[in-house]
Amino acid sequence: MLPGSRLDLGSPPASATARSRAGRSLLLRLLELTWAYRGRVFRVLGYQIVLLSLGLAGLGLTGLAIDILRHRLDRSVAAPALPLGLGRLVDVERAPMLAVLSIGAAILAMAAARAVLNYGYALAVGHLVHMEIVPDLRARVYDKLQRLSFRFFDANKSGSLINRVTSDVQLVRSFVDGVLLQSVIMVLSLGVYVAYMLRAHVLLTLACLAPTPLLWIASTLFARWVRPAYLRNRELVDRMVLSFTEGLQGIQVIKGLGREREAHRRFDERNREVREQQQDTFRKVSVLSPTIDLLGQITLVILLGMGGLLVARDRMTLGQLVVFASILQQFSGQVASMATIVNTAQQSFIGARRVFEVLDTPVEITSPEAPARAAQVEGRLVFERVTFGYDASKPVLHDVDLDIAPGQFVAVVGPTGAGKSTLLSLIPRFYDPTSGRVLLDGTDLRRHDLDLIRRRMGVVFQDNFLFSNTVAANIAFGAPHATREQIERAAVVACAHEFIRDLPEGYDTELGESAANLSGGQRQRLAIARAVLLDPPLLLLDDPTAAVDASTEREILDAILSATRGRTTIMATHRPHLLRRAH
Template identity: 90%
Template sequence: MLSGSRPDVVSLASPETGRSREGGSLLLRLLGLSWAYRGRVLRVLGYQIVLLSLGLAGLGLTGLAIDILRHRLDPSNRLPDLPAGLGRLVDAEREPMRAVLSIGAAILAMAAARAVINYGYALSVGYLVHMEIVPDLRARVYDKLQRLSFRFFDANKSGSLINRVTGDVQLVRSFVDGVLLPSVIMVLSLGVYVAYMLRAHVLLTLACLAPTPLLWIASTLFARWAQPAYLRNRELVDRMVLSFTEGLQGIQVIKGLGREREVHRRFDERSREVREQQQETFRTVSVLSPTIDLLGQVSLVILLGMGGLLVTRDRMTLGQLVVFAGILQQFSGQIASMATIVNTAQQSFIGAKRVFEVLDTPVEITSPEAPARPARVEGRLVFERVTFGYDPERPVLHDVHLDVAPGQFVAVIGPTGAGKSTLLSLIPRFYDPTSGRVLLDGIDLRRHDLDQIRRRMGVVFQDNFLFSNTVAANIAFGAPHATREQIERAAVIACAHEFIRELPEGYDTELGEAAANLSGGQRQRLAIARAVLLDPPLLLLDDPTAAVDASTEREILDAILSATRGRTTIMATHRAHLLRRAHQVIVLDRGRIAERGTHEELLRRRGHYASALALHDAHAVGARADDDTPSRRAAAGARAAEDPA
């Protein structure tokens, strides 16, 4: 990303955004997300209906077996009617033990069937959530992040974004297998259980279900507490992930300054905050679950008292009471699962809110519906009264007018914070002007196709990123189908061909993470080669020699001069070697063009330009004095001989 001062803008974690979506809206969107996978969801529910039916049949057969045995012990007890299929096979009156064994065999067969169906159920749920929902949603979030403007990344920390793509997507997934499916199964099961119990005895059913409203009250109170607690948890995890990623990315600085212990202590603090907050959450969750379980046990106490009375008065058989108790236990188990469902729902709502915030963020920089698609780009660039601010109330550039002819080399100079990088960032439309417009070949950049116009610009930053891939693949990153001949031609232009040939495997050498196995000058020359591979008519360079030593600077300057030939080039730089070769030099001061002209013209005026060069030379002399080794002195002498200021 181009450097420069960027005021804060509203981030995803801001309170305004956090309150923007009510629970009902989140629920509807999550249901809509689940609807996209309705075929597999219905298959999973079908498995559960079969499992529920087999479970009820098994309980019913158990009750029959108990009543047959009770009749065998005391013939005065009524013999139950066997199901039609079983009654044709065995006579319970004459052969009670054979009937009981037949019932046992049927229960065993149903248990085996349940095991097979449970296996299919587990496979279907696993495939649904891990092979479809998670990959699809993660891909959607990542795709959206790729299309969002630099302004979005200015406002949101990388740790939060990483956590949304990984952890929060998993929380959204948990809505399907931890909330939606269990809820539907619970409602379906409760409906069947209540119907079965009412058929057995209405008054007993109403008495046993009397504590149920208390369960809804407990769950509602928990839900009100849980949502802000889980939101706080995700924010703390964001901070922990950010601390971790910064520790990895800044390992050289950390080790170089001997700050390992302090960095570890800070990460440990962030981790402790997450742990303590989770402990508080777990304590509350641990209260909810046994509370619901206790209320379920109250129903069993009512059953034992009232049900036992009904059996003694011969208004219900013992087998029916056992079946009723079994169903009531399953009913209580489903109600007890409500605690887990409510807990998972609150977590999934928080994850969904954070994921949907990314998906709902408007894409600021887009192509128009009917973009201009010129066959070729000449490279004429015009800024017409351009004003821009990352915060519209605080402009960084003020009323900038600039006219660059095709093939011209324009150098931009100015103090830190003057707006040099910001000026360059408007050309590839990393941002759009607050007012005014930028024209390319007489057409407003906002009328061009975004991808096409960016492919016709080569951009080189101060600190360029190289991927963990081969040298050839890094050069051809913007044109994956480029031939080896094209790649080598770009490397020659960037003065990189010779050092690439000396690498262990040449162009097929694998680069490590962030290309740490190359020098700074080599990395910059590969970046220049990547920028010129497609022979772009425009080249944008953001002070690419700012952080390199004198010998490396010479390598990069040679590459730059080679790459700029025949291209419209805009470059932010303080190097006199390059300023002298510019067709025009633009001097920025506090976001305004203070001076413009050639190097010689501006020196004669003794204004902002001369002062900026003098200040830069003073800094350069100071830096050389701080590291006055023989090699540094030799390099400086050679440079002075070739490039007298």
Template identity: 30%
Template structure:
């Protein structure tokens, strides 16, 4: 074992304040950057939303579902075509009824032309012009047979349109859910490629909000707007065609209100968009605060921070209320404004249409159809405008998810990873330098050689770089310069999964997932048998307390502990590492949560576990590492001393001072 270093570092700490997570009190997690941030709720301001770019990217998510998308468009066209044809056909029924009413009051045997000529002769020019536009037979009443046939055709058109609309809705649901399913998979795969520093610098509640709330809001927005927008756009186009076919003059009149509609919708939309951005940003901050307060509720009560936590919650909640209210209110004014413009359009069409009927330029049925078309024209425009809030909200959520997907990833794995021929456990640090922050040096030019099977204990004050050393070995962080080798192979050229598969870790923070005790122990091995699980539990003294539980090894636990204590949780994680039987073992304060008697039992288990394996033991209790082959004393990222326990005590240096301080502390506690 040899160590050399020439390090110039600061005492800023082992990890930057923004990157400390484990062991932090509630409210002092990675979202804070210094003192005084516990209850401030501060977050960097959100960047302005690139609405068009994010919307275009959102639409690209639908490309893999081209077949379903084409189906939505096709059935939308068919449904709109049937719906648009309906008023024109229905106008024919109105013409039949109107012609029958007029013809019934005339003397039979006359021709239509003769009746019109008589009216003109008597000076009734307006009435003559109106009758000129009506297909009537003097003396003949309403032809109910033809009227019934027309109504049946209209009914058939509307039934077919409804069927096509139903199919379109089904395809839209399939399209959206598959796209969101793919998006969730992208996020899941992204998590596997993100470096540890990303999670260190992001509040967990904020990350969870993007993965849950934002994706759910995106799915809801797409579900409610996609088919409706397609239908509305097609309806506008179809209605325009029919209006120009009936009367180009009335069509131009109807289009006069379109610029006003677009202007109003655009102006209101621009004012609403920043509020939607703020709404979802505040939602993320509120979730982060709630998550921190929930996971640390015991500390909040112990330190009397409940009122401060409540005040922060109220601040975030009030901010969310304000931004949500503004977003919904501002965007909600679009629909009333569009309805007002639509009513103006209706009045213009009705007045000019009536004049055209009186002059004989149009039939009453055509005007009736045109009035319906004008309503159909303004309605989808109003719907599109009223959906602006949903669309804006969905795009705001999409951008937050895209920001996660665009986060800087860890370096890709080598195309042809290097592999040690036989993993014996020789580890070497060669002039390694690393810093969490570019302007804050931590480890500089550190060199260290660890022989196979040796146990290396790393001690030193908080922030000395102990955990950082093993994090670099695990490639949780990439070194800035130098190289780290495992049995002569640079670990930067190895596959991360393969490297970590040869390494077992027991951390200070015991992590259990929702499952049985047996499943938690088996987590570190590939399909172990029940006998192997029990054997590992016995070797690490887990079996002694599991036997006292009603369900034994089938007792369900989770990260909150539940039916097991903190020390028992730690024992389960030790058993997990024992069962994995790694070539390299890393123990980071593995006995910090257990009592003295259990600590002695774990030490005995660790002795057998470390046998024949290269072990790195990080410890604050110096009594636990007396039997280590070599003890490294670190200060400010430098190795200032090395040797065995007795040698370092005789040297009277940093290790001796640490040991004396702990011994004095123990005496003080005894007194």
């Protein structure tokens, strides 16, 4: 990690006012994200409206059937009137059982319709969140990561970034289907239930809903209580993922030094921290649901006492009371779901903040709005009083002046940590100078189109990464549409053609992860072939012979000498004897 460059992606706002303001801003961002998918969101809500209507209609018919049966058993009770003019088709007085059977058939038909609609609802929600929101948001985060400068990756651990692209995106998704949609459905359902209950009996409704404000108070207090726990959980998961990835990437070192048990203990410790923290969070979460359930049962006690009294005094029919009780039970169920919604909201807000922090990170290295036009790059590089430091107060390079002629091969020699790699990194604009400027053919690099200028430079790093793909695809990574002839020509220049032909499938040989099935010299020669495929006028070599034996060094140097002909080449190295290769 570079000193002084770390982004504070985890600390919460300092004051309650700041937290409130940040929470409102985050909510607006999430609502804007959802609005982009409003067509499918409204379709999902449409399903729910129809399902709610069918559910209420089924309850109403159930209450009607109960009142018909009660009239059948006790003629002193008035016969209920059938809705929608159905009384003309079925005479409740003469054929009550036929009326009940007809109502039963209607309820069964509604249940079948609800089953079909629930299937459609599940498909619509699944398509919305898993086929659109998650892939789109992951692509946006990954695209932004590709455009951020090296300084960002220097300052942020890979485990945290992996979590932001994977699990944090899923948490953002949960805001749509687990918070917003469920909240709208809850509010819509509660509104309809309250209207239905008020229509049945106003006083009974008000009495049963009296404990409702306590539910909102409990949910608000819970949200404030549990928010820090979810934030801490994401930090601990980041540490666990980092420990896991380091264990995989450093498996050779771990095994070579016999540290398997220690590595396992280290990961187990990270895993234990996550588990214990989650247990603490689960204990907190487990308090809310029973509390809300308990408050919901209070309404049932009120209903049994007051509702029974109303039925006894003929102020309400038994069927109406049963329907009222069913709706009140569903009302309590919807209110109880508030616990899940609040819990999901807290998790989604934490995930959303971490995702938006990546999306909102400014792109430091960009192309100018009106880039300079360079018909052809000759390859003249000039450093004018260039100063640069990862920490501005501690420059690594200070007032560097350098003039490299087109076609010249320059070796930059110095001990480890002298700033050789840093000097090279300023040429393709992995970083920009703190002061001074770097000119290519007399024009400041910052005035050139970034992608265009990088495609005119071949870069070979000290540790080159090769992808799990064919040899040909790795060479052509910078030019996917390159012909096989162009690929083989680049391999010849890099002195790689002979060993590639000896591979089992030649250029179509699949490389393993990190090209572990190749030697170090072979990997470097493939990297050189990749760098020269587009015939760039500039070639940058960052200590390409570091940590290799003498035989491998000769292989790489032969490839370098072949690749540097006719190009401006700068090679950073800590080996003084390579100076004679420069000219």
